Amino acid sequence: MIGIIFNLPNLLYVVAVAISFLKPDYEMQSPIAYIIVLTLFELAHLRSRIFRKDDGHPDDMYSIIFAIAILWDVEAKFIKSLHYTVFPPPENVFSIFTQDYDKMIQGFFHSIGLIIAGVGLGMFFGVFLGLLIGWNLRARQSLTPIINVIAAIPALVYAPYVVAVAPDFKSASIITIFLGIFFPTLMNMIGNVAAVDKRLIDSAKSLNLSSFDMIFKVLLPDCAIPVITSLRIRISAAFMILTMAETIGSNTGLGYYVRKWSSFADYERVFAGIILIAVVVTAINSLIKIFEGHTMKWTTA
Amino acid sequence: MPDIDVKNVSFEYEYENKKYLALDNVSLRIQDGEFVCIIGQSGCGKSTLITLMEGLQKPLAGQILIGDKNVDGPGKDRCMVFQHYSLFAWLTAKRNVIFGIKQVYPKMPKKDLDRIATDYLHKVGLEGYENKYPRQLSGGQQQRVAIARSLAMNPDILLMDEPFGAVDTKTRTELQDLLLDLCRNEEKKRTVVFITHDVDEALYLADRIIFMQPKKIRRDIQTNFGKVRKRDELTSSPEYQSLRRELIGLFYERVRDEIAEEGVYI
Numbered sequence A: 001m002i003g004i005i006f007n008l009p010n011l012l013y014v015v016a017v018a019i020s021f022l023k024p025d026y027e028m029q030s031p032i033a034y035i036i037v038l039t040l041f042e043l044a045h046l047r048s049r050i051f052r053k054d055d056g057h058p059d060d061m062y063s064i065i066f067a068i069a070i071l072w073d074v075e076a077k078f079i080k081s082l083h084y085t086v087f088p089p090p091e092n093v094f095s096i097f098t099q100d101y102d103k104m105i106q107g108f109f110h111s112i113g114l115i116i117a118g119v120g121l122g123m124f125f126g127v128f129l130g131l132l133i134g135w136n137l138r139a140r141q142s143l144t145p146i147i148n149v150i151a152a153i154p155a156l157v158y159a160p161y162v163v164a165v166a167p168d169f170k171s172a173s174i175i176t177i178f179l180g181i182f183f184p185t186l187m188n189m190i191g192n193v194a195a196v197d198k199r200l201i202d203s204a205k206s207l208n209l210s211s212f213d214m215i216f217k218v219l220l221p222d223c224a225i226p227v228i229t230s231l232r233i234r235i236s237a238a239f240m241i242l243t244m245a246e247t248i249g250s251n252t253g254l255g256y257y258v259r260k261w262s263s264f265a266d267y268e269r270v271f272a273g274i275i276l277i278a279v280v281v282t283a284i285n286s287l288i289k290i291f292e293g294h295t296m297k298w299t300t301a
Numbered sequence B: 001m002p003d004i005d006v007k008n009v010s011f012e013y014e015y016e017n018k019k020y021l022a023l024d025n026v027s028l029r030i031q032d033g034e035f036v037c038i039i040g041q042s043g044c045g046k047s048t049l050i051t052l053m054e055g056l057q058k059p060l061a062g063q064i065l066i067g068d069k070n071v072d073g074p075g076k077d078r079c080m081v082f083q084h085y086s087l088f089a090w091l092t093a094k095r096n097v098i099f100g101i102k103q104v105y106p107k108m109p110k111k112d113l114d115r116i117a118t119d120y121l122h123k124v125g126l127e128g129y130e131n132k133y134p135r136q137l138s139g140g141q142q143q144r145v146a147i148a149r150s151l152a153m154n155p156d157i158l159l160m161d162e163p164f165g166a167v168d169t170k171t172r173t174e175l176q177d178l179l180l181d182l183c184r185n186e187e188k189k190r191t192v193v194f195i196t197h198d199v200d201e202a203l204y205l206a207d208r209i210i211f212m213q214p215k216k217i218r219r220d221i222q223t224n225f226g227k228v229r230k231r232d233e234l235t236s237s238p239e240y241q242s243l244r245r246e247l248i249g250l251f252y253e254r255v256r257d258e259i260a261e262e263g264v265y266i
Ligand SMILES: Nc1ncnc2c1ncn2[C@@H]1O[C@H](COP(=O)(O)OP(=O)(O)OP(=O)(O)O)[C@@H](O)[C@H]1O
Pocket: B013, B014, B015, B020, B022, B041, B042, B043, B044, B045, B046, B047, B048, B049, B083
C-alpha cells in the first residue's frame, strides 16, 4: 500500500504539478490543460502499479515522462536558453488544445480520410499485384529491378508535381499517398513471396491446389505477418507524405495546421500540432496491434 | 487401378552452377496395390525419387508413368507425406485436415468434412488436439496431422517420405498398424511407397523392399510374408530373421565400400 503512494513517479508528478503553478516573468496561459495531461499520465501510472500487468518497467517510464515535463517547464519558464515564444512552456502548448479543438478535429478527420484511402488502396494493390508477380517467376525476374528503382524514389520528391497536376487537393493527396505506399509494398511483397519456404510450396502443390488457392490461401496467409507489421511503417510514411502535400496545396488538415502556424512563428500551435500528430499515429498503431493480435493468433499461440 | 512405372529416370540437382547427379538411370515398376518400402543410407536419393513420383520435379531423362499417363505434376490420385512437417501454420490441426479433404471433395458438406477430419485425427491419436495450431504441437504430433490429412484425402497412391521418423516407438507401432489397416483391410486397396531408415519397419510393412545405394537401386526384394501379419510371430520367424540380416548386411557393405573408396583404414 505504502509503495503505491511513495515512489519516484508520484514524487515527480507532484513536483511537476507544483512547478506548473509557478509564474514566469511573462504572461502565461492557464496551466489547467497541462495539469490534466499530467494527471492522465499519473492515473495510468497508478493503474500499472495497482494491476501490475504491464511488462517492462512502467515506473521507469513514467519517471522519465514526468522528468521530461519538469525539465521542459523549468527550461521554458526560468532558464530560458531559448526565448519563450520559440520554446514555449507546456502550459501554453496544452492550453492550445482547449482553444483550437474544433480546427484540430476538423483537420483530423480530413487527414485521416485521405490516409485511409491512400494507404488502403496502396496496400491492397501492392499486396495483390505483389502476390501475382512474386508467384510468376518470369514476371518477378523481369519486373523486380524496375520496381526496385521506382520504389526507391521518395514520394516526397514527386508530391509537389502531383499536387500541381491533379485536379484538386483531395485526389492529389490520395494519389501521392497511394504511390508512396504502393511501390514499397509491391516491392516487399514480391520479396516475401519469393522467400516463402520451398517446402511449404511443395506441400501445398502436392495437395493439388488451384493457382487461386495457392496464391490466396497459402502465399497470402504465409506473407500476412510482414504485411501487417509493415502497415505501421506505412502509416507513418503516409503521414509524412500527407503533411508534405498539405503544406503545398491544402487549407485544412493536421499537417497544414503545423505548417501554417510555423510560418506565422506561432510555435505554441506548432508544438500542439506535432503532439496531436504523434497521438494520432500512436493511436492508429495501437489499433493495428489489436487487429494483429486478433488475426495472428496462430503465430503467438 | 494403375501401376507406377519408373522408366530409366535420371535426375540432377543444380546449385551455384554446380551439378549433382542424384539419380542415375533408375527403373522400377510398382504394381497396383503393392506396399513398397524404399530403404537405403542417408543421401542416396530416396526423397528425390519419391518427389519425382509425386511430380514436384521433372526427371532429367526417362519418364514416370502412372497407368499410361505421364506424371507431369501432382495429381488427385496421389498424396504425399513429407519428411519435413508440411502443415499450414495459420490453420488448426482440424482445419489443416479439412483443407486437404476439400481439395479432393470440393462439394462435401461442412458437417461431413468436420466429422471425417475429427475421425482421422482420432485415428492417429490426436484426440483433444483438434483445435491446436501447428506451433502448439510437437514435431511428432505435427507429422501425425500430416498423416491424418493424407489418409483422409483417400488417394489411390500414398507416397510417404519417412513419415514416422519423429514419432516415439509406441505411437510408431500404432501408426504402422493403422496404416496397414487402412491399406489392406478396407475395401479400397492403395498403393503405398514408403521411405524409411528402419529395417524392421520396412520388413513389417512391405510387400516389397527396394534397397537403394547412391543414385541407384541396389536390390529389389519380395518379402512374401503374406498380407495378414502378427508382429510377434513375424519377427521371430526364420524368414524374417534371414531377410533382416541380409538388409543390415547391405547397409554395412555400403559403409565398407565407402571407407575403401575414400582410402581410410581402420
Ligand atoms: N535441393 C538440392 N540441391 C542440391 N543437392 C541436393 C538437393 N536435394 C538433395 N540433394 C542431394 O541429392 C542427394 C540425394 O538427396 P535425397 O534428399 O534424395 O536423399 P535421401 O535418400 O532422401 O536422404 P535422407 O535419408 O537423408 O532423407 C544428396 O546427396 C543430396 O545432397
